[in-house]
Amino acid sequence: MLTTDAEILTNGVDFLPELINAKTLMVPIxxxxxxxxxxxxxxxxxxxxxLSSVSRWAAPSAIIEPFTDVIKSLHKKLESxxxxxxxxxxxxxxxxxxxxxxAIPFHQDIAYHTxxxxxxxxxCWLSLSTITxxxxxxxxxxxxxxxVIEPAVDFWGIDFIDQKALDxxxxxxxxSYPCNIGDAVLFSAYIWHGSPQxxxxxxxxxxxxxxxxxxxxxxx
Numbered sequence: 001m002l003t004t005d006a007e008i009l010t011n012g013v014d015f016l017p018e019l020i021n022a023k024t025l026m027v028p029i030x031x032x033x034x035x036x037x038x039x040x041x042x043x044x045x046x047x048x049x050x051l052s053s054v055s056r057w058a059a060p061s062a063i064i065e066p067f068t069d070v071i072k073s074l075h076k077k078l079e080s081x082x083x084x085x086x087x088x089x090x091x092x093x094x095x096x097x098x099x100x101x102x103a104i105p106f107h108q109d110i111a112y113h114t115x116x117x118x119x120x121x122x123x124c125w126l127s128l129s130t131i132t133x134x135x136x137x138x139x140x141x142x143x144x145x146x147x148v149i150e151p152a153v154d155f156w157g158i159d160f161i162d163q164k165a166l167d168x169x170x171x172x173x174x175x176s177y178p179c180n181i182g183d184a185v186l187f188s189a190y191i192w193h194g195s196p197q198x199x200x201x202x203x204x205x206x207x208x209x210x211x212x213x214x215x216x217x218x219x220x
Contacts, residue, residue, distance in 0.1 A: 008082075008122065012145030012188040015177060019077060019184035020070060020126060029128055029181075031066035032093065032205070038062070051203070055100035059091040067093075067207055074124060074209060078186075082213070089120045090210040093128075096136050098201035103136070106164035106194040108144075111152040113189070120210040122188050127179035128205035136198035138177045138185055138206075141170065145190035164192065 008014040039062075040050035057063040071091065079086055113119050131137045154160065164170050170192075177185050187193055189210075198204070 008186050008188065011142035012191045013140040013142050013175070013193075014186045016081070016184045016186065018180070018182045019124075020073060020182045022181040024073075025070065025128060025182055028066035028070055029205075032063055032128070035062045035066070051095065051097050052099040055095045055097060057093045061093075063093050064091055064207075067091075070126075070207065071209060074126070078124060078211065085214045086121070086211045087214055088209060089118070089212050092208045093205060094208055095203055095205050096195070096198050097203045101136065101198040101201045103162070103165070103197045104195045105155040105160070105162040106139075106141070106170075106192050107153075107155060108149060108190055108192055110149055110189040114152075119212065120189055121213040122186055122211055124209045124211065125185045125187070126207040126209070127181055127183050128207055129179075129203070130181060131179045131204050132200070133176060133178050134199040135178075135202055135204050136195050137179065139174050139194050139196065140177065140185065140187050141173050141192040142175055144173070144192040145188040147190075147192075149190065162194075165194075 036050065037047055039054075040047045043050055071088065075086070075088065109120075109123065125138055129135075155162065176196075177183075179185070
């Protein structure tokens with residue numbers, strides 16, 4: 001379990017406004033967009049067509065490289081905030097856009113940790129866009145990190161129905177996290193989370209880093 005001295009200890013999720021100064025992010029964000037445009041040119045297609053096929057980039061990637069110093073800063077800030085030694089295990093940039101605007105069903109990341117080498121304690125979800133309630137912001141269920149770990153399911157399967165989204169008692173506990181650039185949401189690998197469909201279909205980006213608290217041990 002995630003064990004820290006921070007707010008995330010008690011409810012499994014914490015919102016940190018302006019964890020990274022928005023002005024600090026302007027240059028790497030601009031470089032990210034330039035690299036996306038470059039990828040589109042290499043594919044001999046428009047940026048729009050490129051984003052119709054790609055909405056997530058994993059390190060190592062030219063899309064993520066501009067954020068190298070930001071990730072180093074995150075490491076220091078998070079260790080100080082959590083009062084724990086942590087190790088980066090995975091980095092993604094994700095984009096919700098007009099082609100990838102659907103709801104992300106509620107799930108627990110821990111349920112998908114089939115390889116112990118891929119285990120991580122928590123996610124830091126850093127907003128690279130201004131995200132309104134209409135843009136399909138991140139949703140988390142505080143205090144759900146202490147509940148049962150339910151089996152992993154293929155929620156992209158044709159017959160899948162998000163039963164959590166239909167559960168009134170569950171939905172009443174959901175907290176939405178609209179963000180400004182530089183705001184961050186920390187959440188345990190055990191937390192139930194997802195996102196609603198984007199009503200605006202605006203491009204909205206996030207730098208998603210996953211961290212292992214070095215004294216943590218997977219439960220399965």
